[in-house]
Amino acid sequence: MTLVAAIQMASGTHPPANLHEAARLLGEAAKAGAQLAVLPENFALMGMREEDKLAIREQPGAGMIQDFLSEQSRRLGLWIVGGTVPLDCGDEQRVTASCLVYDDQGRCLTRYDKIHLFDVRLPDHDEYYVESESTRPGDSVVVMDTPFGRLGLAVCYDLRFPELFRSLLDEDVELIVLPAAFTAVTGRAHWEALLRARAIENQVYLIAAAQGGYHVNGRETHGDSMIVDPWGNILDRLPRGSGVVLASLDRERQQAVRRSFPAISHRRLGCQLVHDKR
Numbered sequence: 214m215t216l217v218a219a220i221q222m223a224s225g226t227h228p229p230a231n232l233h234e235a236a237r238l239l240g241e242a243a244k245a246g247a248q249l250a251v252l253p254e255n256f257a258l259m260g261m262r263e264e265d266k267l268a269i270r271e272q273p274g275a276g277m278i279q280d281f282l283s284e285q286s287r288r289l290g291l292w293i294v295g296g297t298v299p300l301d302c303g304d305e306q307r308v309t310a311s312c313l314v315y316d317d318q319g320r321c322l323t324r325y326d327k328i329h330l331f332d333v334r335l336p337d338h339d340e341y342y343v344e345s346e347s348t349r350p351g352d353s354v355v356v357m358d359t360p361f362g363r364l365g366l367a368v369c370y371d372l373r374f375p376e377l378f379r380s381l382l383d384e385d386v387e388l389i390v391l392p393a394a395f396t397a398v399t400g401r402a403h404w405e406a407l408l409r410a411r412a413i414e415n416q417v418y419l420i421a422a423a424q425g426g427y428h429v430n431g432r433e434t435h436g437d438s439m440i441v442d443p444w445g446n447i448l449d450r451l452p453r454g455s456g457v458v459l460a461s462l463d464r465e466r467q468q469a470v471r472r473s474f475p476a477i478s479h480r481r482l483g484c485q486l487v488h489d490k491r
C-alpha cells in the first residue's frame with residue numbers, strides 16, 4: 214500500500230508566495246505519511262496574462278522552481294510531481310508546460326511536456342484561451358517506473374484525449390497523474406465524468422491535482438482535486454480551496470479488478486488491428 218497526495222492550490226501572481234504555500238501543503242502531505250505528492254498545473258504562477266509565464270521560464274535543470282522541487286523532495290523524503298514548470302525551449306515567445314518528477318532524494322528523473330494545448334472559446338461565456346501562443350506542445354508520451362508502480366503523465370486538457378491514456382495503457386501504466394487548472398465552467402460540466410471515465414476504462418489509479426479558487430486574472434478554476442481508483446471510486450476529493458487529498462493505492466486490488474473484469478484484454482480495435490492491416 215502506498216499513500217499518495219494530490220495538492221490543491223489557488224495560485225496567485227507572486228511565485229515566491231506560491232512556492233511558500235506549496236511547501237506548506239507538501240509538508241502536510243509528508244506529515245500524513247504520503248510517499249508521492251502531485252502539485253497542480255501552474256503551481257508557481259497563475260499570472261495576469263497567459264504570457265506572464267515567459268518571464269519566469271527556467272533552463273531545464275536550474276532555477277528557482279526546479280531548485281524548490283528538488284529541495285522539498287529531498288528534505289521531505291517525498292516523491293513530487295511538479296505540476297507544470299515553464300521551461301525555456303529556445304523560442305522567444307513560447308515555453309513548454311513541463312511536468313517534472315522528482316524522487317525522494319531530490320533528483321529530477323522524468324519530464325513530460327503537455328501535448329494538448331487549450332485553445333478554446335468557452336461556449337456562452339466571455340472567456341477564451343490561446344495557450345499555444347505562449348506554449349510549445351510536447352509530442353512524446355511519457356511513462357516511468359517508480360516504487361509505487363508504473364506511472365503515466367498527463368496534464369489538464371490532455372484529459373479530454375482518451376487516445377493519450379490508451380497510449381499510456383499500452384505502456385502498462387498502473388497509475389496516472391494529472392496536474393490541472395480546469396476552468397470553473399468546464400469543470401462543473403465535465404471534470405468528474407472525464408476523470409472517472411479515464412480511470413474506469415484503463416483500470417488505473419488517477420491522481421488529479423487541481424487549481425481551485427479565484428485568481429488575480431479574474432478567472433475561476435474548478436478545484437475538486439481527487440484520487441480515483443481503477444473501479445472508478447473517488448477515494449478522496451476536495452471541492453474548493455487549498456489543501457491535500459490523500460488515498461492509499463493498493464496494487465493487489467488493482468490486479469484483482471483487472472483479473473476479475475478483464476475489459477483491457479478484450480480490446481479488439483486500436484493498435485494491433487491497425488498494425489495488422491498495414
Ligand SMILES: O=C(O)CNC(=O)[C@H](CS)NC(=O)CCC(=O)C(=O)O
Pocket residue numbers: 254255259260330331342344369370373394395396399400432
Ligand atoms: O487559466 C489559467 O490561467 C491556467 N490554465 C491553464 O494553465 C491551462 C491552459 S490555459 N488550462 C487548461 O488546460 C484548462 C482545460 C480545461 O479547463 C478544459 O479542458 O475544460
